[in-house]
Amino acid sequence: MAGLDIAFYGSSLVSAYWNGAATYYRGIIRALAARGHRVTFYEPDAYDRQKHRDIADPPWAKVVVYPATPDGLHRALESGRGADVVVKASGVGVFDDELAEGVLSIRRPDGLAIYWDVDAPATLAELKAKPEAVLNRLVPDYDMVLTYGGGPPVIAAFAALGARRCVPVYNALDPDTHHPVPYDARFDTDLTFLGNRLPDREARVEQFFLDAAARLPDRRFLLAGNGWHDKPVPPNVRAIGHVYTADHNALNCSGLAVLNISRQSMAEMGYSPATRVFEAAGAAACLITDAWVGIEEFLEPGTEVLVARDGAEVAEHVAALTKDRARAIGQAALRRVLADHTYDNRAVLVEQLLTGAETGVREGV
Structure with a gap:
């Protein structure tokens, strides 16, 4: 199977500063890269994260840091146009509504647009409290909603919002990154x-x-x-x-x-x-x-x-x-x-979902 080109719009891959999703992003993306997929991660220069980097740009993903401005966002979206899969992660923290719409606008006719929620309980609570929220309108337009947790309650909640499909992709372990070390x-x-x-x-x-x-x-x-x-x-x-x-x-x-x-x-x-x-x-x-x-x-x-x-x-x-x-x-x-529970396990599931090879995951409808 030929590898996929994936444009991923998230909070930060290179900094865990005020960014609890960093480990999750790194584990999933590194494991996808090991399976032959090519990920470009787009992150805004915001919240002093670039001043608190804890990894250099990794060899397993291309990192694009864009200015947290309307023009910077526009350029980042145009750069991702043409990818096989475009991903909008929750909680980017800068222009989230514009990103949610923009990712859909750059999806190829034969490509996929994924909404990947890294804090589904918080997202669902906000959408319930704010019926006018942009995402309430956009959820049905995405090909799939992936979440890093929530199980049956989250699947049912996104289905009620019109999601075509919702599948949890849980947190996991990257044993190359987290492992036993000597006492400190x-x-x-x-x-x-x-x-x-x-x-x-x-x-x-x-x-x-x-x-x-x-x-x-x-x-x-x-x-x-x-x-x-x-x-x-x-x-x-x-x-x-x-x-x-x-x-x-x-x-x-x-x-x-x-x-x-x-x-x-x-x-x-x-x-x-x-x-x-x-x-x-x-x-x-x-x-x-x-x-x-x-x-x-x-x-x-x-x-x-x-x-x-x-x-x-x-x-x-x-x-x-x-x-x-x-x-x-x-x-x-x-x-x-x-x-x-390794990210290699999770990447197999994600690959199957993105390529249509998966048949046994519970549907969100």
């Missing part, structure tokens, strides 16, 4: 949480992480991510700010356990494992996650992941956790994700 004293702690401070996450960080820290004053807690510098925290919590992706493996490998906290919208929707679930599992970290519907589809509770319904249960897990048990859970998680 900078990140020595009993429980690590990495996540940017966002409105629909903050209350859950208070509930699951800060409450657990307050219950265990003799244990050490590490809070990483943007925006927490002025957040009141218990004295046993150390906030370290943004952690570049090059240090994520060391962060995950150097504490007793790692905590995943879903944003409120993702927890309510279910079937939405965050990228960091697979980053932690890939590093053989012992993962504790907040409870959400569908977790057992990805990791087995009790043996490959620990599940908590609130901060009290997080504290119970941390207090009872020995180094040996933490190591056993982390190793079991690593074996599971290597077997079932």
Whole structure:
């Protein structure tokens, strides 16, 4: 099969700064490139991301950084005209409505236009609250909607908006990028949480992480991510700010356990494992996650992941956790994700969807 030319319009491939989708983009696109497809990633010069690059332009994708201006957008769209597949990702943050319309306008008559949602719960909530939103009108015009999470509830919601098809393409592991590394004293702690401070996450960080820290004053807690510098925290919590992706493996490998906290919208929707679930599992970290519907589809509770319904249960897990048990859970998680949840697995599905070779994926209608 000849490789596809794919024009992909997203937030950023080269910077994870205020860009939680970076790892997902990199994993999917790198795996597609390994299968012979050619991806050009178009990203706006916005939010200081280019000043906080954490990778150089990769050999497996062409990166085009365009000015965050109407003319810059126009040039980026014209550059993508003629591709076999054009992709508009959610949450670009600059001219999203114009991009959503523009991608449809440059689709070849024999090509595909894909809307790829990297935060479907938030998108669907916004579309419900704003019937006049441009995307409500455009969803039926796309050949397909792909999402990085959400399962049956998201499929049904996009179908109700008129989507021709909706297929989840879940987060996964790139074992070349996220893997076990030696201990690093900078990140020595009993429980690590990495996540940017966002409105629909903050209350859950208070509930699951800060409450657990307050219950265990003799244990050490590490809070990483943007925006927490002025957040009141218990004295046993150390906030370290943004952690570049090059240090994520060391962060995950150097504490007793790692905590995943879903944003409120993702927890309510279910079937939405965050990228960091697979980053932690890939590093053989012992993962504790907040409870959400569908977790057992990805990791087995009790043996490959620990599940908590609130901060009290997080504290119970941390207090009872020995180094040996933490190591056993982390190793079991690593074996599971290597077997079932790599980006190579996901790229096979995406390729089948884009070429029409796939027949067994649940339809969005």
